[in-house]
Amino acid sequence: MVGISSFRGLLALAPCLMLTPSAAGLSQRQDNTALKPWTFVPLPLGSVQPAGWVKDQMQLMADGLAGHEMDFFPVVQDNRWIGGSTDYSDLNEGLPYWFNGLVPLAYGLNDTTLISQVQKVADYVLDHQDDKGWLGPETTYNSATLWGRFPMVLGFIQMAEADPSYTDKIVTALQKFTSLMDGMLTDGQSADEEWGRARYADMTRVLQWLYENHAGDNPSGYIGTMQKLQTWGLDWTNFYTQSQYPFADLNTIPDASLPFYGYIHAVNVAQGLKTMATNWRFASDDSLLDSQRTAVNWTMLYHGSPSGSVLGDERMAGLGPQHGSETCTTVETMQTLTYLYQVMGDASFSDRAELAAYNALPAALTPDAWAHNYISLPNEPWASEAPEHDGLWYNVGTDGVKFATEPNYPCCAVNHPQGWPKLSSAVFSRAENNLGLAHTVLAPGSVTYTIADSNTVSIECDTAYPFSPDLSYKISADAPFTFYVRVPTWQTDAPKMVLNGAAVDNTTPDEHGVVWIDVPKGDSTLAYTLTPEVRVESRANDSVAIHHGALLYAVDLGQTSNTGAPDVDGAPAQADSVFYNNTMPWNLAIDTGSLKYTGPGSGDAVNVSGKVWDYQALPNTITADACEIGWPISHGFPAPVPLKGSRTCTGDKKTVTLRPYGGLRARMAELPTME
Numbered sequence: 219m220v221g222i223s224s225f226r227g228l229l230a231l232a233p234c235l236m237l238t239p240s241a242a243g244l245s246q247r248q249d250n251t252a253l254k255p256w257t258f259v260p261l262p263l264g265s266v267q268p269a270g271w272v273k274d275q276m277q278l279m280a281d282g283l284a285g286h287e288m289d290f291f292p293v294v295q296d297n298r299w300i301g302g303s304t305d306y307s308d309l310n311e312g313l314p315y316w317f318n319g320l321v322p323l324a325y326g327l328n329d330t331t332l333i334s335q336v337q338k339v340a341d342y343v344l345d346h347q348d349d350k351g352w353l354g355p356e357t358t359y360n361s362a363t364l365w366g367r368f369p370m371v372l373g374f375i376q377m378a379e380a381d382p383s384y385t386d387k388i389v390t391a392l393q394k395f396t397s398l399m400d401g402m403l404t405d406g407q408s409a410d411e412e413w414g415r416a417r418y419a420d421m422t423r424v425l426q427w428l429y430e431n432h433a434g435d436n437p438s439g440y441i442g443t444m445q446k447l448q449t450w451g452l453d454w455t456n457f458y459t460q461s462q463y464p465f466a467d468l469n470t471i472p473d474a475s476l477p478f479y480g481y482i483h484a485v486n487v488a489q490g491l492k493t494m495a496t497n498w499r500f501a502s503d504d505s506l507l508d509s510q511r512t513a514v515n516w517t518m519l520y521h522g523s524p525s526g527s528v529l530g531d532e533r534m535a536g537l538g539p540q541h542g543s544e545t546c547t548t549v550e551t552m553q554t555l556t557y558l559y560q561v562m563g564d565a566s567f568s569d570r571a572e573l574a575a576y577n578a579l580p581a582a583l584t585p586d587a588w589a590h591n592y593i594s595l596p597n598e599p600w601a602s603e604a605p606e607h608d609g610l611w612y613n614v615g616t617d618g619v620k621f622a623t624e625p626n627y628p629c630c631a632v633n634h635p636q637g638w639p640k641l642s643s644a645v646f647s648r649a650e651n652n653l654g655l656a657h658t659v660l661a662p663g664s665v666t667y668t669i670a671d672s673n674t675v676s677i678e679c680d681t682a683y684p685f686s687p688d689l690s691y692k693i694s695a696d697a698p699f700t701f702y703v704r705v706p707t708w709q710t711d712a713p714k715m716v717l718n719g720a721a722v723d724n725t726t727p728d729e730h731g732v733v734w735i736d737v738p739k740g741d742s743t744l745a746y747t748l749t750p751e752v753r754v755e756s757r758a759n760d761s762v763a764i765h766h767g768a769l770l771y772a773v774d775l776g777q778t779s780n781t782g783a784p785d786v787d788g789a790p791a792q793a794d795s796v797f798y799n800n801t802m803p804w805n806l807a808i809d810t811g812s813l814k815y816t817g818p819g820s821g822d823a824v825n826v827s828g829k830v831w832d833y834q835a836l837p838n839t840i841t842a843d844a845c846e847i848g849w850p851i852s853h854g855f856p857a858p859v860p861l862k863g864s865r866t867c868t869g870d871k872k873t874v875t876l877r878p879y880g881g882l883r884a885r886m887a888e889l890p891t892m893e
Contacts, residue, residue, distance in 0.1 A: 265666070280323060299339070572768045673695060704727075824837065
């Protein structure tokens with residue numbers, strides 16, 4: 219069965235998903251009362267363990283580029299933060315990016331080699347904190363940027379959770395740095411920096427973690443520093459208003475009429491997108507929640523990729539599929555959306571996090587995780603380095619789509635490792651004032667956590683989702699508890715859930731998209747089955763994108779690959795650059811009435827181990843009738859999708875196969891319909 223839908227419908231409904239506190243519901247105030255409550259409280263790093271195919275992706279990262287950058291990549295190995303002389307800019311963000319992703323990767327896998335690496339970095343950075351509290355290699359910090367500290371301290375709070383031997387040392391260092399930063403913000407000593415002012419919500423999150431877990435004798439001081447950051451930072455709330463927001467393709471707007479660049483740089487957008495929610499937690503202004511929903515809705519409606527990321531070849535780029543999503547943008551978008559779901563509980567946020575994770579992220583990496591591209595295009599029939607690409611993208615060079623160690627610019631080399639580990643750590647959350655646990659991101663994983671003071675609960679989820687509709691749970695609990703299981707918004711009917719052999723009576727999700735299941739003391743099993751359907755999403759220029767469940771599908775154009783030398787001196791052979799090309803025509807229009815899905819059904823065994831995102835590794839396909847049409851190339855890539863009236867078939871109708879987007883590096887995902 220094929221359902222016709224558009225994210226516009228989801229966007230229109232999203233503002234109605236209001237947070238509704240109730241005495242018995244999920245949204246009770248939790249932890250320290252000066253901050254507004256989480257809907258789903260994040261669990262400390264290490265509480266959730268990766269499993270199944272997600273653990274395999276993390277292991278591939280550890281065995282690939284992320285796990286070997288300390289061995290050969292100068293931005294990490296010889297970084298200024300640890301006494302070296304290298305970074306790729308004066309922002310000094312390279313090692314902090316790496317640390318922020320390697321901490322959850324190392325502790326998530328309990329990888330002793332990687333744990334040793336992050337411990338050595340932590341020891342050096344903490345031991346070299348100056349007397350006033352500054353963290354980092356700068357010796358004169360009145361004009362230094364605060365931004366480079368933010369990903370480093372995000373890594374520190376994860377490490378403090380995962381490794382108790384570091385907790386006191388890290389908390390003391392963060393308290394000293396916070397005091398210094400507060401004074402800098404008060405006295406106007408911090409640099410008037412674009413990145414830090416755009417991304418200050420990350421620092422606010424760290425302050426809120428300190429407040430909730432290590433408040434000390436002056437908890438109100440943290441609130442005061444949050445307020446100063448808000449005053450110092452960019453006004454994202456004002457940006458997302460009718461008079462300020464750029465609804466059009468930015469390439470069609472004169473430079474003089476564009477907003478301040480800090481607002482339209484795509485990675486800034488991905489990180490700044492959570493600002494209203496972080497501020498709401500201390501400002502107690504519920505209008506910020508409405509602004510937060512507007513921000514996500516407008517970003518994805520006017521500048522979003524069908525794969526779940528934000529389109530922007532450095533600068534936001536409208537909806538043209540000839541533009542790309544930066545890999546940094548994708549991992550930051552994932553992190554922002556999982557955070558927003560945990561704070562606000564809007565079901566669409568977690569759906570969007572999964573969309574980016576299960577489509578945009580794997581498409582940006584080689585299957586062995588040894589290389590990545592700088593930007594990924596929805597319509598990318600080849601990934602090569604060529605001079606004709608010049609001028610296609612705003613601030614991305616001709617090697618932007620090739621796969622390598624540092625294509626175009628080094629930032630994504632060190633920032634991409636946070637993708638799978640942080641998603642895995644958010645699979646389960648705590649809910650209802652410490653009285654229940656929730657499966658907030660549908661993925662395999664396990665958790666053991668003590669709720670309600672003395673009720674130790676263990677949950678193990680075995681699933682091939684999103685490639686299979688089945689999720690199976692083994693649960694043990696010292697006492698009865700409530701388990702909250704998320705249901706995606708694309709699920710049109712109440713899903714099937716069977717607890718200990720008996721059907722769960724009511725599986726209609728609540729306003730947060732979860733089903734409440736009362737689990738008894740002792741050992742239990744839960745079987746959960748979804749019924750995904752093919753969905754057709756309307757895109758710009760009357761094009762369409764095809765989805766099934768959480769997966770985006772793209773036309774398989776045939777795929778060949780060849781390698782070139784690594785783009786970093788001293789890199790191992792595994793770090794070769796990789797180029798992909800199509801072997802079949804790309805200039806296609808499809809008949810959406812002919813779409814037919816083939817893939818695992820409920821009860822079918824699915825092998826999704828190892829390099830699951832390799833070419834044609836997955837059993838899921840959609841077939842469709844299609845024909846070739848006249849469709850020119852511009853700057854070396856397919857031009858914008860031809861408009862209606864310009865889609866006459868130039869050949870016979872034929873059957874094409876669509877496969878999961880994340881497994882194709884030569885693909886077409888936004889397609890015109892046949893006339």
